Amino acid sequence: MVREIPDVVIQRLPQYLRAVRSLKDKGASLVNSKELGIESDVTPAQLRKDLSYFGKFGKQGNGYRVETLLKDLIRILGLDHSWPVILIGVGRLGNAILTYPDFTPEGFHVQSAFDSDPKIIGTEVSNITIKPVSSMEQYIIENKIEIAILAVPGESAQDLIDSLVESGVRGILNYAPITPKVPNHIQIQTIDPVHALQSMTFYLAENRIHQ
Amino acid sequence: MVREIPDVVIQRLPQYLRAVRSLKDKGASLVNSKELGIESDVTPAQLRKDLSYFGKFGKQGNGYRVETLLKDLIRILGLDHSWPVILIGVGRLGNAILTYPDFTPEGFHVQSAFDSDPKIIGTEVSNITIKPVSSMEQYIIENKIEIAILAVPGESAQDLIDSLVESGVRGILNYAPITPKVPNHIQIQTIDPVHALQSMTFYLAENRIHQ
DNA sequence: CGATGTGAAGCGTTTCACAGCA
DNA sequence: TGCTGTGAAACGCTTCACATCG
DSSP states (O other): OOOOOOHHHHHHHHHHHHHHHHHHHTTOSEEOHHHHHHHHTSOHHHHHHHHHTTOOOEETTTEEEHHHHHHHHHHHTTOSSOEEEEEEOOSHHHHHHHTOTTTGGGTEEEEEEEESOTTTTTOEETTEEOEEGGGHHHHHHHTTOOEEEEOSOHHHHHHHHHHHHHHTOOEEEEOSSSOOOOOTTOEEEEOOHHHHHHHHHHHHHHHHHHO | OOOOOOHHHHHHHHHHHHHHHHHHHTTOSEEOHHHHHHHHTSOHHHHHHHHHTTOOOEETTTEEEHHHHHHHHHHHTTOSSOEEEEEEOOSHHHHHHHTOTTTGGGTEEEEEEEESOTTTTTOEETTEEOEEGGGHHHHHHHHTOOEEEEOSOHHHHHHHHHHHHHHTOOEEEEOSSSOOOOOTTOEEEEOOHHHHHHHHHHHHHHHHHHO
16 A cells, blocks of 8 residues: 555645544544534545544444544644744744744644844844844754744745755745745645735726626 | 636635746746746746637747746736735624735725624724624625625525625635525635545554555 | 647546445 | 445646637
8 A cells, every 4th residue: 555645635634634533522432524614614525535544533334533633634744743843034924923822732843943033133033032144054953853834035935945954954845935846756836825815806806897 | 719717726826826936936937847847836837828818829949938928927917916805703703804915906995894792893804893693785786786795604504605695796706615505606715724624534444454 | 950839648635425334 | 234445437737739810
């Protein structure tokens, strides 16, 4: 059973994890693929197919045990231990990220933050003292950091990405408004609200004409 | 030429727009699909195919005129006029969004913001006085608002989404950590950093075993 | 002659439909 | 009997390869 698992399937797993948690909170102990599908906004067939890439989790004729499926999803996603994370860029957005309460319970611990602005270096945000970005590479190597969050202006982003990759970071959550270039073995995801809004307006403008 | 345009193509258009702008800033006046492809991280064939859904933009044997392609992309995406936007939720994240400088130059004007917290209502952020969320529906109707940004906790998000849709909003940028349910004709995009990190760790955990 | 625009082939994902199992 | 797990069919997207045209 060493089939290649499609990327799209991996992208949906966190959605399933959230759905299972939500159903558990509602007191369910057994759910079927239809209920899970509604909660995660996919068809029942797709949910079953997706899970089947990782093994057999359900009881035929019954459904899935919420408790075990939750544990299995957490294990599959590698979330059964906490991941240390660093933040680069502590401007307005970086500040919001440092005080964002949802990373830690979900398995991510922002343990250090860096900036290039002398006015910001040395200040404290959420119990973290901001370090100079010049010390970033060494910190990554010494602490074996694998995940970085990048919240800097577009102009400096690609250089910092190169630097992160060279230091050994393998996963980057990029908030800079650029199309980043990284080697194939690096995981990168760009969060870009402007991009999201701009593809919406295509449909909004289009429908306006048709009505 | 009334082919159905795939969603994935629409999602890539803002990327092309950014690539063209970037090449224009570098002084280019004529680009070919290879250069544009590198800048937007797609294959030249895909770029040409994607553009072909909207007409013919290039000169055979030459490439694309930067100036006209830029104008065409802006027109296609419906960004040739500014879109009024409202923000719901002015907590840590909402504050960062209100002070985020990139929406306005890209065609979006956050013209009003709402919250349910009496301590926040009436305060001013970026020249905007925060209004009570109870006045949101009326505001949307009176000002014909079509786009809303939602930055509230997960618990209240779905109710607010329903309320936005009922008031006439057709596009929602959702920052709440939920899987939202909306009618088919509504455009919604969810921005979820935790989700992005959680699908990364699958690959990071997997590769760790293999090495 | 060189790069676009595009049918057609190739490939990957989703959906179907049912065998198999609790 | 009911729902999972899954081959196979259907569908949609990407890539190819070349006719076309400036």
